[in-house]
Amino acid sequence: MEKNVKKTIVIPLIITIVIIGILYYVTIPPINIQSVQFWNFLIWCLIIIAVCFGIPRAHDASTSFISDFIEGINREGLGYIFKFRERRAARKQAKASGNKSAVPKRSWLFWVIALIIFLFLGIFVGQVASSPLFNARAYSDLLDVKDGNFAEDISEISMKSVPVVDRDTAVRLGSRTIGEMSDLVSQFAIDEGWDAYTQINYESQPYRVSPLIYADPIKWLMNTWEGLPGFVTVNMATQDTQLVRLPEGHYMHISTGEHFNNYLYRYVRFQFPFEIFGEAAFELNDEGEPYWIVPTVKMRIGLFGGEDYDGAILVNACTGETTKYDLEDVPSWCDKVFTADLVYGQLGYYGKYRSGFINSLIGQTGVLVPTGSPAPGLFNNSDSSSSTSGASGYNYLAINDDVYMYTGMTSANSDESLVGFALVNLRTKETRYYTCAGATESSAMSSAEGQVQQMSYNATFPLLLNIADRPTYFLSLKDAAGLVKMYAFVDVQQYQIVGTGSTVADAQNAYIAALTNDDQVEIDEGAIAESGILPTVDGQIEAIESVVFDGNTRYYFKLTGDPKIYIASISANEGMPFLRAGSRVSVMYTEKDNTREVTALTLL
Numbered sequence: 001m002e003k004n005v006k007k008t009i010v011i012p013l014i015i016t017i018v019i020i021g022i023l024y025y026v027t028i029p030p031i032n033i034q035s036v037q038f039w040n041f042l043i044w045c046l047i048i049i050a051v052c053f054g055i056p057r058a059h060d061a062s063t064s065f066i067s068d069f070i071e072g073i074n075r076e077g078l079g080y081i082f083k084f085r086e087r088r089a090a091r092k093q094a095k096a097s098g099n100k101s102a103v104p105k106r107s108w109l110f111w112v113i114a115l116i117i118f119l120f121l122g123i124f125v126g127q128v129a130s131s132p133l134f135n136a137r138a139y140s141d142l143l144d145v146k147d148g149n150f151a152e153d154i155s156e157i158s159m160k161s162v163p164v165v166d167r168d169t170a171v172r173l174g175s176r177t178i179g180e181m182s183d184l185v186s187q188f189a190i191d192e193g194w195d196a197y198t199q200i201n202y203e204s205q206p207y208r209v210s211p212l213i214y215a216d217p218i219k220w221l222m223n224t225w226e227g228l229p230g231f232v233t234v235n236m237a238t239q240d241t242q243l244v245r246l247p248e249g250h251y252m253h254i255s256t257g258e259h260f261n262n263y264l265y266r267y268v269r270f271q272f273p274f275e276i277f278g279e280a281a282f283e284l285n286d287e288g289e290p291y292w293i294v295p296t297v298k299m300r301i302g303l304f305g306g307e308d309y310d311g312a313i314l315v316n317a318c319t320g321e322t323t324k325y326d327l328e329d330v331p332s333w334c335d336k337v338f339t340a341d342l343v344y345g346q347l348g349y350y351g352k353y354r355s356g357f358i359n360s361l362i363g364q365t366g367v368l369v370p371t372g373s374p375a376p377g378l379f380n381n382s383d384s385s386s387s388t389s390g391a392s393g394y395n396y397l398a399i400n401d402d403v404y405m406y407t408g409m410t411s412a413n414s415d416e417s418l419v420g421f422a423l424v425n426l427r428t429k430e431t432r433y434y435t436c437a438g439a440t441e442s443s444a445m446s447s448a449e450g451q452v453q454q455m456s457y458n459a460t461f462p463l464l465l466n467i468a469d470r471p472t473y474f475l476s477l478k479d480a481a482g483l484v485k486m487y488a489f490v491d492v493q494q495y496q497i498v499g500t501g502s503t504v505a506d507a508q509n510a511y512i513a514a515l516t517n518d519d520q521v522e523i524d525e526g527a528i529a530e531s532g533i534l535p536t537v538d539g540q541i542e543a544i545e546s547v548v549f550d551g552n553t554r555y556y557f558k559l560t561g562d563p564k565i566y567i568a569s570i571s572a573n574e575g576m577p578f579l580r581a582g583s584r585v586s587v588m589y590t591e592k593d594n595t596r597e598v599t600a601l602t603l604l
Helices: 002-027 036-054 061-076 078-082 084-096 108-129 132-140 167-179 217-223 264-271 340-353 357-361 441-451 504-516 525-531
Strands: 145-147 188-190 198-202 205-214 230-235 241-245 281-284 290-301 305-316 322-326 368-370 395-399 402-411 417-425 431-439 463-467 470-478 484-491 498-501 536-549 552-559 565-569 584-592 595-603
Touching: 002 036, 036 108, 108 132, 132 290, 132 305, 132 340, 132 357, 167 188, 167 205, 167 230, 167 241, 198 281, 198 402, 205 217, 205 281, 264 290, 264 305, 305 340, 340 357, 340 368, 340 402, 340 417, 368 417, 395 463, 431 441, 431 470, 441 470, 441 484, 441 498, 463 504, 484 504, 498 504, 504 584, 504 595, 565 584
Parallel strands: 145 431, 565 595
Antiparallel strands: 188 205, 198 205, 205 230, 230 241, 281 290, 290 305, 305 322, 368 402, 395 402, 402 417, 417 431, 463 470, 470 484, 484 498, 536 552, 536 584, 552 565, 584 595
């Protein structure tokens, strides 16, 4: 008897506990009913129990119900499965006659299988009940979108702080840096995964940062006791790249490149077993110390719907110290709590479902979609959150030491016209929407490429800037090798207005000149002067002459004590024909070799 108990209970119980423990250690699911991963873990636990306890009892009488069921199918075919009433009547008759041996027993295996089916049904029902079909309004309210004033909210920033390279170029620059470190290149590599190279603001400059990882499992085994010796920083404005080496004894021990207990998600799981984790981001605090920002997930709609973040866990990558913050208490140096993919998807929900689910498919009154996302329709209703990547639908913008996700918004028919754009703070999720008719990012990219079509350059996904109170796309132009060769500014509202140049300053000057010389654009010259975008000089006209060129009058003049020749058209100032030697003027200009092209002129 003791031998039988040991065979059928004790040994299977030990094996079950060991296998479930290994499964939990590998998959590290949250113990949280709102996590599908947790439900799947329970299903696998039941399967393990069924297998471990079922094998030793394969010939036990307790499995007679399964045997009788299989025998019934063999005897009467698949129709036996649906003869619930007949089987129930047979059990009642046998029970009433007192013939207990004739009553099929429902074994423990039956109840395990029934529980597995129940869990599968629970997942299915939970997902359906949490879907936009029944909660369209709740999905549209995941983002609190407020109207904004572009000129007031987005101040003009110095071009010295504007990223001039994209993520792909940053990865190329970073890979060169590790190659220069002969003592590290054989043991470590730079993390170039899809979630690496986080864009942050550091020392008032836009940076991308990524940690080192072990080159392979053998190198991990050789170096894990000391940890990862540093990380890479790429200044997105200056393109300066640096491999930052940490002090010895203060290396990074908590990382997504580690294994076992030092693996980031496993490390925080054992401390916070009930939290659902979002995508972690690698960042630096104000002192340059490496941290991992692990957002905590809250499902806000039904059981499984409306994924959102309600806080973050900050993990010091060197010491392993962890601190959990509510969303409103997250330190200001954290630039990326929310992932761009998450808020991009929520912005898609806002645009699609604010007038109901049916309207998003039929009629589509007021339906908007983020650029790069497929338009919703009766036969195409895929979620925005899974339809794009950072290279095709959004970019990042630095405002007041915070990082914002930018994306344009188009109408439901996915035409090439922009109806507005949105900015989402990736730390607080504060969202502003700006109504602005204009060209989509793809149209601006095509316009910039067409400006230098003889070069066959490819445009990067644009950034949104404020140039003289006008929404303006800024993008880089790369050759076939992925190297940045030129830069371009494209007006959002009039995307045929393009300024290109081999330097950012040249491209900006060409753009301002194109704006001021375009009759269809009303631009505040005072705003240009106050912003300091273009240089301005005050002086007295020494000599002036007019020349007719291709039917247009051009005015050439010199200022007293200035050797440069200034060239102006009537668009610079309607009083140009009345200027004489001795007139005092304030001139805003762009540099053109030995001459200066006047973009605006004011009489003093």
